Amino acid sequence: MAEEQAVGCARPTGGLVGQPNQTPEEQPPHPPKEEKKMIQVGKPAPDFVSPAYHKGKFTSVKLSDYLGKWVVLCFYPGDFTFV
Amino acid sequence: MGVEVLSVSVDSMYVHKMWNDHELSHMVEGGIPFAMLSDGGGKLGAAYGVYDEDAGVENRGRFIIDPDGAIQGYEVLTPPVGRNVGETLRQIQAFQLVRESKGGEATPSGWKPGKMTLKPGPDLVGKVWEVWQPHLARD
Numbered sequence: 001m002a003e004e005q006a007v008g009c010a011r012p013t014g015g016l017v018g019q020p021n022q023t024p025e026e027q028p029p030h031p032p033k034e035e036k037k038m039i040q041v042g043k044p045a046p047d048f049v050s051p052a053y054h055k056g057k058f059t060s061v062k063l064s065d066y067l068g069k070w071v072v073l074c075f076y077p078g079d080f081t082f083v
Numbered sequence: 084m085g086v087e088v089l090s091v092s093v094d095s096m097y098v099h100k101m102w103n104d105h106e107l108s109h110m111v112e113g114g115i116p117f118a119m120l121s122d123g124g125g126k127l128g129a130a131y132g133v134y135d136e137d138a139g140v141e142n143r144g145r146f147i148i149d150p151d152g153a154i155q156g157y158e159v160l161t162p163p164v165g166r167n168v169g170e171t172l173r174q175i176q177a178f179q180l181v182r183e184s185k186g187g188e189a190t191p192s193g194w195k196p197g198k199m200t201l202k203p204g205p206d207l208v209g210k211v212w213e214v215w216q217p218h219l220a221r222d
Contacts, residue, residue: 077142
């Protein structure tokens with residue numbers, strides 16, 4: 001029976017169907033993560049290429065194509081969410 | 084103001100189209116005028132420090148990027164609280180003014196178009212109180 005819970009993406013439990021879930025301790029340790037670069041004001045923004053929907057067309061957007069213009073880059077949790 | 088807006092979520096381009104066609108076009112005449120980017124997997128969001136790996140979605144990050152590609156300001160909110168567009172516009176106007184003055188002017192707390200700016204320099208050191216008072220920070 002599925003219980004109601006906060007919406008998120010599908011993700012594996014780490015175990016197999018019908019077998020008890022593996023706890024993270026039983027899994028091989030993850031390799032150390034690459035240290036994340038912090039965003040700093042006054043410093044260049046990370047460049048990217050991304051698929052996009054723009055006025056009826058599927059297109060590709062590259063941030064560095066916008067050099068020479070002011071850009072507001074807005075992230076949000078998801079389409080059809082409420083706020 | 085000459086500002087390009089780009090929005091980003093982990094949804095696919097197809098869902099962006101559906102959201103635009105079936106909901107947003109009822110709020111914005113003609114539909115969303117800017118590009119809606121698709122960041123499945125959250126790599127782009129991770130590069131900006133706004134991707135929540137546990138939830139698998141982006142937080143509400145907003146970055147103001149100047150014509151040289153430098154980030155001038157940002158704000159990040161957790162999902163349930165929406166942003167204040169007016170404050171974003173005010174900040175862009177302030178950054179544009181500073182840039183046009185080539186750093187000759189600065190905008191004090193609470194500045195908005197029409198309010199006085201300050202001209203930093205040796206003559207202003209210790210004398211801000213003579214030209215600017217805290218009540219000017221409020222509307």
